[in-house]
Amino acid sequence: MGDVQPLVRIAGLTKAFGSHVVLDGIDLDVMPGQKLSLIGPSGSGKTTLLRCVNHLEQPTGGHVLIDGQPIGVKQRGGKFVPMSSTELARMRMSIGMVFQRFNLFPHLSALQNVMIGLVKVRRQPREEAREVAMSLLGKVGIAEKADAFPDSLSGGQQQRVAIARALAMRPKLMLFDEATSALDPELVGEVLGVMRQLATEGMTMIIVTHEMRFAESVSDQVVFMADGKIVEKGPPHQIFHEPRMERTRSFLRAIDSR
Amino acid sequence: MSALELWNEIHLELLAAALASIKLALGALTIGLVLGLFLALARLSGKGWLWRATGIYIEIFRGTPALMQLFIIYFGLAAIGITFSSLQAAIIGLGLNASAYLSEVFRAGIQAVPKGQTEAALAIGMTRTQVMVWIVLPQAVRVMLAPAGNIAISLLKDTSVASLIAAPDLMLRAQDLSSQYFQPLEIYLIVGAMYFVLCFPLSLLVRAVEPDR
Amino acid sequence: MTDLFTWLPRGDLLGNILSTLLLGAGTTLMLTAASFVVALTLGFVLALMRRSPWLPLSAIARIYLEIFRNIPILTQLFILYFGLARLGITLPATVAAVLGFGLNGAAILSEVFRASINAVDRGQNEAALAIGMTPVRSFWSIILPQAFPIAIPSVGNFLVGLLKDTSLASAAAVPELAFRARMLVSETYLTSEIYLTVALIYLFLSLPIAHLAKRAERRSLPQRAA
Numbered sequence: 239m240g241d242v243q244p245l246v247r248i249a250g251l252t253k254a255f256g257s258h259v260v261l262d263g264i265d266l267d268v269m270p271g272q273k274l275s276l277i278g279p280s281g282s283g284k285t286t287l288l289r290c291v292n293h294l295e296q297p298t299g300g301h302v303l304i305d306g307q308p309i310g311v312k313q314r315g316g317k318f319v320p321m322s323s324t325e326l327a328r329m330r331m332s333i334g335m336v337f338q339r340f341n342l343f344p345h346l347s348a349l350q351n352v353m354i355g356l357v358k359v360r361r362q363p364r365e366e367a368r369e370v371a372m373s374l375l376g377k378v379g380i381a382e383k384a385d386a387f388p389d390s391l392s393g394g395q396q397q398r399v400a401i402a403r404a405l406a407m408r409p410k411l412m413l414f415d416e417a418t419s420a421l422d423p424e425l426v427g428e429v430l431g432v433m434r435q436l437a438t439e440g441m442t443m444i445i446v447t448h449e450m451r452f453a454e455s456v457s458d459q460v461v462f463m464a465d466g467k468i469v470e471k472g473p474p475h476q477i478f479h480e481p482r483m484e485r486t487r488s489f490l491r492a493i494d495s496r
Numbered sequence: 497m498s499a500l501e502l503w504n505e506i507h508l509e510l511l512a513a514a515l516a517s518i519k520l521a522l523g524a525l526t527i528g529l530v531l532g533l534f535l536a537l538a539r540l541s542g543k544g545w546l547w548r549a550t551g552i553y554i555e556i557f558r559g560t561p562a563l564m565q566l567f568i569i570y571f572g573l574a575a576i577g578i579t580f581s582s583l584q585a586a587i588i589g590l591g592l593n594a595s596a597y598l599s600e601v602f603r604a605g606i607q608a609v610p611k612g613q614t615e616a617a618l619a620i621g622m623t624r625t626q627v628m629v630w631i632v633l634p635q636a637v638r639v640m641l642a643p644a645g646n647i648a649i650s651l652l653k654d655t656s657v658a659s660l661i662a663a664p665d666l667m668l669r670a671q672d673l674s675s676q677y678f679q680p681l682e683i684y685l686i687v688g689a690m691y692f693v694l695c696f697p698l699s700l701l702v703r704a705v706e707p708d709r
Numbered sequence: 710m711t712d713l714f715t716w717l718p719r720g721d722l723l724g725n726i727l728s729t730l731l732l733g734a735g736t737t738l739m740l741t742a743a744s745f746v747v748a749l750t751l752g753f754v755l756a757l758m759r760r761s762p763w764l765p766l767s768a769i770a771r772i773y774l775e776i777f778r779n780i781p782i783l784t785q786l787f788i789l790y791f792g793l794a795r796l797g798i799t800l801p802a803t804v805a806a807v808l809g810f811g812l813n814g815a816a817i818l819s820e821v822f823r824a825s826i827n828a829v830d831r832g833q834n835e836a837a838l839a840i841g842m843t844p845v846r847s848f849w850s851i852i853l854p855q856a857f858p859i860a861i862p863s864v865g866n867f868l869v870g871l872l873k874d875t876s877l878a879s880a881a882a883v884p885e886l887a888f889r890a891r892m893l894v895s896e897t898y899l900t901s902e903i904y905l906t907v908a909l910i911y912l913f914l915s916l917p918i919a920h921l922a923k924r925a926e927r928r929s930l931p932q933r934a935a
Binding site: 555556558559560561562563564565567568571572573574575576594649652653655656657659660667680681684685686687691692694696697699 | 739743776778779780781782783785787791792794795801865869873874876877879880887891894898900901904905906907911912915916
């Protein structure tokens with residue numbers, strides 16, 4: 239293993255909404271370049287876990303370290319205090335997130351959606367940003383739709399723009415929150431294709447998904463969660479073909495019988 | 497004197513007074529828009545005391561008549577040493593009044609923008625201010641236009657109340673002219689028509705930007 | 710001894726002020742209630758006229774609406790007063806005010822009613838027709854009862870606005886709250902005290918109306934099937 243430190247370290251993470259416990263003590267490491275898939279029934283907490291990684295959800299206990307640095311809190315004289323919104327924004331620049339509902343900015347064209355992060359956050363000059371954005375749109379295969387607005391794009395096209403938008407920030411880590419769950423079946427493939435391409439290029443990825451075959455083919459590690467806890471984690475071959483826990487087995491059985 | 501002859505005599509005065517009303521309305525609207533946005537953002541900041549304080553402000557200005565508000569600013573404050581001209585009092589009073597209504601419109605517009613938009617913007621590293629300015633407000637404006645437009649039209653009509661504290665406006669001029677020409681009905685009908693000519697096109701405009709039902 | 714002396718006349722004054730203001734508040738409430746009734750009835754008629762397939766009827770309602778919506782209510786009151794005088798009809802100022810507020814309110818409420826009727830799901834009417842009801846029967850038995858709770862918040866809003874608008878009747882010497890306040894101030898010079906008290910009175914009158922409107926809405930909503 240050597241002494242390469244994990245890109246993401248989740249330690250003792252808990253999250254409760256009032257009395258409802260959604261995450262019940264999660265410990266997980268993601269090494270640089272690793273692809274990790276989070277699977278499990280709805281309500282298992284996998285989306286909440288993902289959102290804790292870029293601090294869109296604030297954990298009630300435990301912490302998340304990105305490249306050794308805690309996110310959302312910082313040390314001040316031995317104590318932990320909440321990070322300022324500027325510091326948090328800066329950390330989020332190195333984490334890309336792709337949402338289930340795409341969340342493209344409807345008042346901006348596809349190109350502008352990708353550019354806005356570069357111009358406003360990375361403060362690049364417009365012309366430079368435009369070039370980078372165009373090449374990213376080309377990379378995800380929709381350069382010709384650069385000036386189209388989201389409401390004239392299909393779901394698959396919108397999601398690919400969303401991926402380009404996240405990539406524009408040159409993240410070290412990409413988070414995918416059920417990126418294909420809101421897509422019509424025939425559009426799922428084009429998005430998975432882009433995700434697969436990213437994976438082969440060496441991007442560190444945490445993927446929450448229901449696409450089991452995709453998870454199996456792309457992941458280095460698969461984590462099965464239920465009821466806020468990690469039930470089982472291991473390489474895809476183990477989880478999908480030789481699961482050790484009964485809970486994992488019954489989940490996979492229920493998925494198969496569709 | 498027939499209405500037409502009357503119009504020929506006084507139309508210049510009336511038009512000048514109408515202009516005064518419009519300026520009054522614009523002055524108050526500016527205060528209302530700026531203060532209203534500020535109040536809405538304060539309300540949405542999540543701080544409990546701000547929520548309560550702005551809530552009280554809104555309740556007070558929406559729950560009391562504009563006339564009372566003008567009386568207090570013009571007469572009431574003068575009694576404790578703060579004097580405004582009737583015009584200033586009218587602009588301030590109507591402006592504060594409008595800000596209470598506009599702040600609720602702004603708040604509703606901002607809250608109408610789906611939460612996912614804010615999350616996506618935060619996820620690419622925008623600060624909260626950047627999110628508000630570049631992503632949320634541009635989308636909120638679309639929702640706010642029609643209700644804000646209606647408030648602006650009401651404001652224009654409410655300038656007539658300023659006449660009751662003798663602020664220079666169309667209704668005050670109408671009162672003066674009535675005592676000059678002794679034809680109040682014709683004069684007020686003309687004035688009514690003038691207000692209609694101002695407000696009706698504006699209301700059509702507002703309806704044009706309303707999202708279709 | 711001197712304390713008592715200075716207190717007594719003030720006590721009298723205070724009592725005088727309060728009782729005058731309360732009288733004014735009573736007139737305000739009466740004005741509001743009477744105008745509300747006029748506005749409700751006429752507004753409903755106008756809403757029905759708007760829905761009429763007969764063009765002249767709906768056009769009249771539409772014109773009425775636009776005229777009363779785009780002219781300040783103060784101007785409308787003045788036109789009414791002088792118009793009635795010109796026609797030789799002498800009405801007490803209060804009655805004329807009720808008429809004025811009622812006519813104006815009818816325009817506003819007609820729009821509220823129209824919007825709430827439209828807000829009732831179209832499928833309701835289709836279902837009613839499908840079981841053999843006539844359009845008229847469907848309107849009165851199915852649509853209207855559902856439009857009613859939808860309208861309540863807007864009607865409540867209107868009522869609060871009406872309460873505040875009655876202050877404009879002071880310009881015509883109707884002895885409601887704002888008028889009495891103005892008289893008292895000119896007599897006692899207690900400007901800020903009186904106007905602030907009056908503002909508070911209006912506040913105390915308007916808040917319960919908003920509250921009642923919310924309760925009425927909740928109570929008249931059809932019970933959801935368990």
